Amino acid sequence: MSRLRFLAGVLAVLLAAPRAHAQTIDTIVIERRDIFGPASGAPPLLAKLGDGLHMRTSDRTIRRALYLDQGMPYDSARIAEAERGLRALAIFRDVRIDTTRVDTQAGPRFGVVVRTADGWSTKPQLEYRSTAGDVTWQLGLVEENLLGTATLFAAVFGRTPDRDYLSLTYCNQDFLTRRSRIDMRFDNLTDGHVGAWRYGVPFYETTTPGALLTYGQVADQRVLVYRAGVLAESWQRRIFVAGLFGGLASAATPTSYSRFTLRAVVRREDYAPDTVAVIGRSIFGQVGLGFETARVHWAVRERLDSYGRREDVDLSSRLSAGVSVLPGFFGYDAAHRGVGLETVVQTGHEWADLLAVATVRAHGVVNGNGLDTGRVAGRLAAAIFPPRQALLLALEGALARDPAPGGEYDLWLERTGPRLFGAHAFTGTRAYSVTLEDRIALTDEFLGLLALGIAPFVDQGGAWYTDDARRTGGNAGLAIRIGPTRATSGEVFELAGGWRWSSDRTVEGWAVSFGTAYRFFAR
Numbered sequence: 314m315s316r317l318r319f320l321a322g323v324l325a326v327l328l329a330a331p332r333a334h335a336q337t338i339d340t341i342v343i344e345r346r347d348i349f350g351p352a353s354g355a356p357p358l359l360a361k362l363g364d365g366l367h368m369r370t371s372d373r374t375i376r377r378a379l380y381l382d383q384g385m386p387y388d389s390a391r392i393a394e395a396e397r398g399l400r401a402l403a404i405f406r407d408v409r410i411d412t413t414r415v416d417t418q419a420g421p422r423f424g425v426v427v428r429t430a431d432g433w434s435t436k437p438q439l440e441y442r443s444t445a446g447d448v449t450w451q452l453g454l455v456e457e458n459l460l461g462t463a464t465l466f467a468a469v470f471g472r473t474p475d476r477d478y479l480s481l482t483y484c485n486q487d488f489l490t491r492r493s494r495i496d497m498r499f500d501n502l503t504d505g506h507v508g509a510w511r512y513g514v515p516f517y518e519t520t521t522p523g524a525l526l527t528y529g530q531v532a533d534q535r536v537l538v539y540r541a542g543v544l545a546e547s548w549q550r551r552i553f554v555a556g557l558f559g560g561l562a563s564a565a566t567p568t569s570y571s572r573f574t575l576r577a578v579v580r581r582e583d584y585a586p587d588t589v590a591v592i593g594r595s596i597f598g599q600v601g602l603g604f605e606t607a608r609v610h611w612a613v614r615e616r617l618d619s620y621g622r623r624e625d626v627d628l629s630s631r632l633s634a635g636v637s638v639l640p641g642f643f644g645y646d647a648a649h650r651g652v653g654l655e656t657v658v659q660t661g662h663e664w665a666d667l668l669a670v671a672t673v674r675a676h677g678v679v680n681g682n683g684l685d686t687g688r689v690a691g692r693l694a695a696a697i698f699p700p701r702q703a704l705l706l707a708l709e710g711a712l713a714r715d716p717a718p719g720g721e722y723d724l725w726l727e728r729t730g731p732r733l734f735g736a737h738a739f740t741g742t743r744a745y746s747v748t749l750e751d752r753i754a755l756t757d758e759f760l761g762l763l764a765l766g767i768a769p770f771v772d773q774g775g776a777w778y779t780d781d782a783r784r785t786g787g788n789a790g791l792a793i794r795i796g797p798t799r800a801t802s803g804e805v806f807e808l809a810g811g812w813r814w815s816s817d818r819t820v821e822g823w824a825v826s827f828g829t830a831y832r833f834f835a836r
Contacts, residue, residue, distance in 0.1 A: 340383060344426060406431065435455075453467065458801065478502045480500045519567055521565065528558065533551055535550070536584070605631065616703055636654055649680070692709045723737060733811060733813045811824065
């Protein structure tokens with residue numbers, strides 16, 4: 314009886330105790346810093362000139378992009394996601410969010426302090442890439458934070474072994490309404506033109522209840538198909554796509570979500586050999602349903618794919634699946650009617666100084682004759698972080714069945730294959746690549762502007778068609794890495810040299826490559 318009285322007393326105390334409530338964010342303080350500042354280590358004249366010419370990101374822009382509002386309950390996971398969201402704008406060198414107490418006449422109030430450090434956003438676009446005698450370059454101007462509004466505008470002229478191009482890009486993170494984003498791009502090519510757009514409100518954070526956006530593409534261009542490094546076919550391509558995407562979250566917390574999506578697309582896509590004077594015209598429709606669920610987990614690391622900034626690595630466990638219908642009354646002929654299926658599976662893990670993420674993507678069209686067209690690709694990326702180093706490994710493999718012209722894998726275009734081989738050295742419907750690299754930081758700040766490092770590397774890879782012999786190659790060497798520390802984006806350039814062992818069309822020997830570095834996680 315005494316035990317029952319004791320338990321009843323404990324229960325009464327627990328019921329009478331006040332319940333703990335999450336603190337409410339009463340105020341949000343924004344602290345904006347310049348590019349350099351007094352302790353940057355950069356030459357004083359250069360630092361003063363840079364800060365004077367740059368327009369700092371406005372307080373309004375930061376508040377509208379922030380995933381926090383006054384009156385919200387404080388949640389550490391939501392704070393971490395708010396930091397990631399600001400870093401994803403690609404206009405800051407550094408973002409930190411901390412809690413604070415603000416003294417007011419009504420008493421102390423709980424708040425958060427958002428500290429941002431701008432990056433240099435007005436950049437001449439000077440890029441030169443040379444591998445095995447194949448040269449790619451581009452020249453232009455990119456403004457990634459126009460008037461401090463997180464708006465991007467770029468005008469770039471470039472040349473590849475295939476064509477010349479003039480590319481115009483416009484992106485606004487806050488167009489017309491809060492959270493709505495617009496992306497537009499137009500490429501004027503020497504052999505055609507391509508335009509694309511997207512506008513709407515996406516699933517911008519894990520707790521977003523819904524999304525709605527429209528997108529599209531228009532193209533009139535020439536498509537080149539290479540086999541064994543040699544131009545084999547040239548096609549005309551005409552395309553028009555207009556689509557609508559919407560989704561609702563059935564569950565959404567800062568650490569997980571489940572979403573249902575609906576997609577409707579109207580498409581014209583026609584191909585014909587260059588020798589044909591008149592190309593056909595066909596219109597198709599497609600409606601699809603999808604589902605995605607995820608357990609959210611991100612790691613924050615430095616000296617991974619860039620220098621002088623924290624990088625977000627998505628290690629979330631995610632599953633998405635979709636089905637779409639392609640019936641005859643939507644314009645499909647008997648040979649291409651069917652059901653479209655797609656799925657994405659990802660899992661990531663973090664153990665102290667080791668992290669890894671694996672992803673498998675597959676999609677295809679199934680009809681009465683079986684698989685009509687389809688693709689499957691898998692990727693594993695892993696990293697270990699010894700002091701001032703990042704030891705990195707990436708494995709990739711992919712298969713495609715009956716791709717459209719230009720839809721084959723090209724390791725040179727995708728920048729996933731051996732880096733010391735020339736343009737279109739590995740193309741086909743079967744592809745794989747293995748990259749092992751040890752990135753060693755020599756200095757994190759050189760003149761307050763650059764970071765320097767070296768990276769021993771080994772690459773192996775290949776691509777080929779089902780009716781060709783397997784075509785592979787590899788190389789090993791050392792890369793000198795140079796990365797800006799005061800720019801908005803931390804894109805690293807490398808001068809790589811080493812020994813290239815032979816493939817079926819490339820003679821073994823020493824080779825050099827210069828261009829942007831391989832990105833292991835930010836793909």
